[in-house]
Amino acid sequence: MDFELSDEQRLLKDSVERLTTQRYDFETRKKFMAEPDGWSRAMWKQYVDLGLTALPFAEEHGGVGGGPVETMIVMEAFGRALALEPYLATVVLGGGFLARGASDAVKGELLPKVAAGETLLAFAHIERQARYDLADVAATAKKDGAGYLLNGEKSLALHGDVADRLIVSARLSGDQRSKNGIGLFLVDAKAAGVSRRGYPTMDGLRAAEISLANVKVGADDVIGEPGNAYPLIERVTDSAIAALAAEAVGAMGAMHEITVDYLKQRKQFGVPIGNFQVLQHRAGDMLIALEQARSMAMLATMMSEEENAAERRKAISAAKVQIGRSGKIVGQGAIQLHGGIGMTMEYKVGHYFKRVTMIDTMFGDADHHLAALARMGGIVGKASAS
Amino acid sequence: MDLRFTPEENAFRDEVRTFFKENLPDGIRKKAAEGIRYVKEDIVTWQRILNKKGWAVPHWPKEYGGTGWSPVQLYIFKEEMQQAPAPEPLPFGTMMVGPVIIAFGREDQKQKYLPRIRNLDDWWCQGFSEPGAGSDLASLKTSAKREGDHYIINGQKTWTTSAQYADWIFVLCRTDTAAKKQEGITFILVDMKTPGITVRPIQTIDGSHEVNEVFFDDVKVPVENRIYEENKGWDCAKFLLGNERSGIARVGASKAQVRRLKEIASMERIGDKPLIEDERFAMKIAAIEVELKALEMTQLRVVAAERTRKGNRPDPASSILKIKGSEIQQGISELLMEAIGPYALPDQFRHDDRWNEPPVGPDYAPPLAPQYFNWRKISIYGGSNEIQKNIIAKAILGL
Numbered sequence: 001m002d003f004e005l006s007d008e009q010r011l012l013k014d015s016v017e018r019l020t021t022q023r024y025d026f027e028t029r030k031k032f033m034a035e036p037d038g039w040s041r042a043m044w045k046q047y048v049d050l051g052l053t054a055l056p057f058a059e060e061h062g063g064v065g066g067g068p069v070e071t072m073i074v075m076e077a078f079g080r081a082l083a084l085e086p087y088l089a090t091v092v093l094g095g096g097f098l099a100r101g102a103s104d105a106v107k108g109e110l111l112p113k114v115a116a117g118e119t120l121l122a123f124a125h126i127e128r129q130a131r132y133d134l135a136d137v138a139a140t141a142k143k144d145g146a147g148y149l150l151n152g153e154k155s156l157a158l159h160g161d162v163a164d165r166l167i168v169s170a171r172l173s174g175d176q177r178s179k180n181g182i183g184l185f186l187v188d189a190k191a192a193g194v195s196r197r198g199y200p201t202m203d204g205l206r207a208a209e210i211s212l213a214n215v216k217v218g219a220d221d222v223i224g225e226p227g228n229a230y231p232l233i234e235r236v237t238d239s240a241i242a243a244l245a246a247e248a249v250g251a252m253g254a255m256h257e258i259t260v261d262y263l264k265q266r267k268q269f270g271v272p273i274g275n276f277q278v279l280q281h282r283a284g285d286m287l288i289a290l291e292q293a294r295s296m297a298m299l300a301t302m303m304s305e306e307e308n309a310a311e312r313r314k315a316i317s318a319a320k321v322q323i324g325r326s327g328k329i330v331g332q333g334a335i336q337l338h339g340g341i342g343m344t345m346e347y348k349v350g351h352y353f354k355r356v357t358m359i360d361t362m363f364g365d366a367d368h369h370l371a372a373l374a375r376m377g378g379i380v381g382k383a384s385a386s
Numbered sequence: 387m388d389l390r391f392t393p394e395e396n397a398f399r400d401e402v403r404t405f406f407k408e409n410l411p412d413g414i415r416k417k418a419a420e421g422i423r424y425v426k427e428d429i430v431t432w433q434r435i436l437n438k439k440g441w442a443v444p445h446w447p448k449e450y451g452g453t454g455w456s457p458v459q460l461y462i463f464k465e466e467m468q469q470a471p472a473p474e475p476l477p478f479g480t481m482m483v484g485p486v487i488i489a490f491g492r493e494d495q496k497q498k499y500l501p502r503i504r505n506l507d508d509w510w511c512q513g514f515s516e517p518g519a520g521s522d523l524a525s526l527k528t529s530a531k532r533e534g535d536h537y538i539i540n541g542q543k544t545w546t547t548s549a550q551y552a553d554w555i556f557v558l559c560r561t562d563t564a565a566k567k568q569e570g571i572t573f574i575l576v577d578m579k580t581p582g583i584t585v586r587p588i589q590t591i592d593g594s595h596e597v598n599e600v601f602f603d604d605v606k607v608p609v610e611n612r613i614y615e616e617n618k619g620w621d622c623a624k625f626l627l628g629n630e631r632s633g634i635a636r637v638g639a640s641k642a643q644v645r646r647l648k649e650i651a652s653m654e655r656i657g658d659k660p661l662i663e664d665e666r667f668a669m670k671i672a673a674i675e676v677e678l679k680a681l682e683m684t685q686l687r688v689v690a691a692e693r694t695r696k697g698n699r700p701d702p703a704s705s706i707l708k709i710k711g712s713e714i715q716q717g718i719s720e721l722l723m724e725a726i727g728p729y730a731l732p733d734q735f736r737h738d739d740r741w742n743e744p745p746v747g748p749d750y751a752p753p754l755a756p757q758y759f760n761w762r763k764i765s766i767y768g769g770s771n772e773i774q775k776n777i778i779a780k781a782i783l784g785l
């Protein structure tokens with residue numbers, strides 16, 4: 001049992017945190033948000049220089065060979081900074097699909113570009129009717145010579161507006177909600193038949209609606225096993241959930257610190273409001289929620305590479321439940337303890353609250369994962385024989 | 387004990403409901419149902435329709451335009467209004483400064499201001515809170531110095547709702563810095579067009595503009611604009627805050643929101659069925675309905691007790707209504723956001739000119755996440771929920 005970071009990981013943590021504290025203060029973030037892409041290309045370059053975009057990839061593909069702990073370190077720092085860049089979409093999701101499912105030729109060609117920050121990726125999977133069901137795919141893939149022809153409507157693709165390549169899910173066979181019959185395809189975002197509509201999200205990031213009308217993809221553009229890509233979707237989504245959990249912990253931690261500082265500074269009735277015991281207790285409850293979330297984010301991180309899919313899924317669902325619930329306790333508490341100032345766009349706390357709230361809606365909210373976990377029989381063990 | 391309303395009360399409910407049905411303009415009704423914000427004209431239009439009918443300020447004494455209805459009738463009226471759903475009259479005039487003028491003002495002040503409040507000829511805003519004086523309102527610093535027939539006001543108010551539309555603001559000012567903090571405060575009415583007033587918008591986390599900072603820089607106000615005596619403004623403020631609290635349970639509005647929630651949950655799908663048939667979600671809705679029903683019963687008990695209450699001191703039980711009412715409203719806003727699942731994500735709610743592209747996801751989704759964020763305010767304003775619990779501890783429990 002060891003919760004300590006290695007020397008190398010500590011170094012990574014220090015350098016990412018130095019970068020974000022020096023270059024990603026709240027005012028600068030506002031300027032980044034106003035840039036044409038809604039995030040900063042200059043910051044992206046900094047991530048590249050630090051090796052962050054290369055982090056999880058194998059050395060042969062220009063990567064650093066880092067694991068989920070490294071991703072956790074980066075995402076937590078991004079959570080504190082409320083970073084806007086498409087790291088989750090490109091490196092964790094897109095990169096994850098390529099690394100685990102693309103042909104050697106595609107990996108050899110694309111991964112070095114992703115690692116170098118030159119190619120941006122997005123996961124175009126969610127559909128309007130799917131809610132949080134990962135297997136609910138109505139878009140179709142029809143065999144077309146050696147390749148496929150894709151048709152359908154994809155929604156809420158994180159950073160889908162800027163991506164150069166899209167990882168698109170489409171159904172080859174089976175019912176709309178069947179886990180069998182789904183394929184994944186690498187699609188050039190500028191290919192004929194692809195149209196995109198980008199928009200801002202509630203937390204200040206970006207997403208896109210994507211239409212596919214007779215989009216042609218070649219045999220090499222298949223990711224994973226055509227018709228049997230669902231396990232890969234689950235697997236990469238699980239890494240994304242672990243990464244989001246770490247990001248949420250970063251955001252919650254920052255939110256909690258700001259709130260405790262405020263309790264010490266803000267005076268009413270001639271004393272710091274932190275003197276009022278009811279506020280002390282609420283700040284204590286927030287800390288408990290934060291630490292429970294941190295523990296579960298660690299669990300998710302350490303389990304995200306677990307080969308046993310059932311055990312992995314249980315841990316990930318449990319973590320997502322905790323993140324959602326803690327996010328509410330910390331976020332709502334942070335606003336309440338600030339009074340009016342917490343309600344304002346000019347103040348940072350509300351932006352953390354919005355990000356954490358939106359993380360709950362990504363890849364299944366707390367209720368969705370609670371139900372999933374219950375169906376899997378819970379996480380502690382079977383009924384005792386009495 | 388009898389749960390039923392009397393036949394007269396039921397007839398009254400029918401009359402009110404019919405009037406709302408026939409007179410509330412469709413466009414305004416739709417906005418409330420869809421969670422779209424009213425613009426100033428909506429509220430003015432509706433207030434004038436009510437005023438023409440004689441129902442602009444039913445809770446005021448008859449001589450100033452009230453209806454003389456019983457507390458139960460007033461309750462029914464309000465509930466029907468919220469459920470219509472119609473815009474509620476701008477509280478700053480009809481619920482706040484109007485009753486203060488009636489209780490503390492001079493006859494000439496009543497003649498001058500009250501008719502214009504009834505008809506919403508004047509849009510009022512509330513200048514109480516300051517950057518340093520929120521929960522501890524009595525520590526306010528905005529000063530009014532007497533110079534002959536005028537007060538010269540300097541200082542800053544904040545969180546002033548709808549100051550950007552306001553014709554008038556009522557302000558609490560410090561007129562005696564030596565006295566105990568509650569005893570040096572004066573209640574003054576200020577024309578927003580007076581030179582020296584600057585309004586600066588504050589954007590809230592949902593992206594809307596409802597609150598403002600209001601700066602006073604040597605603002606010269608005639609002494610005749612003072613309400614009640616100099617240094618006695620705290621009496622007016624306490625009276626006003628008590629009224630504010632009891633108006634805040636919003637049972638009718640929450641019923642309308644629950645119906646909206648059910649409508650959305652029956653349009654959203656989870657797996658192969660409507661979300662409303664998902665047992666987990668249905669139980670969450672039912673749980674909030676239980677809370678709401680309990681609040682309604684509690685409110686009815688308070689209303690019934692009002693018939694026999696003496697004086698115009700607000701019932702400390704109104705703190706219970708404020709706390710539960712705010713928690714229920716916030717809980718419903720949370721479920722509304724949850725109901726749309728991942729479609730909470732797109733930010734497509736533009737408050738001034740609505741998003742004119744087709745919506746991302748269902749057309750009912752855009753206002754729901756912003757509403758969830760915006761409604762966190764309900765447990766902060768009108769005396770925060772922590773302050774309400776302090777009131778309960780002191781005034782009800784004697785602790």
Ligand SMILES: Cc1cc2nc3c(=O)[nH]c(=O)nc-3n(C[C@H](O)[C@H](O)[C@H](O)COP(=O)(O)OP(=O)(O)OC[C@H]3O[C@@H](n4cnc5c(N)ncnc54)[C@H](O)[C@@H]3O)c2cc1C
Binds near residue numbers: 276
């Ligand atoms: C959207 C919005 C609209 C508003 N509109 C108006 C308006 O039109 N006019 C106007 O005058 N004001 C308005 N307000 C101001 C509102 O009344 C204040 O925000 C409120 O009184 C709280 O004050 P504050 O924001 O300074 O918070 P603070 O008083 O600083 O409170 C911060 C935290 O400390 C807690 N706290 C403070 N004192 C105690 C105590 N003794 N015991 C326990 N906990 C305590 C509070 O509950 C809160 O959680 C509005 C506020 C909002 C958010």
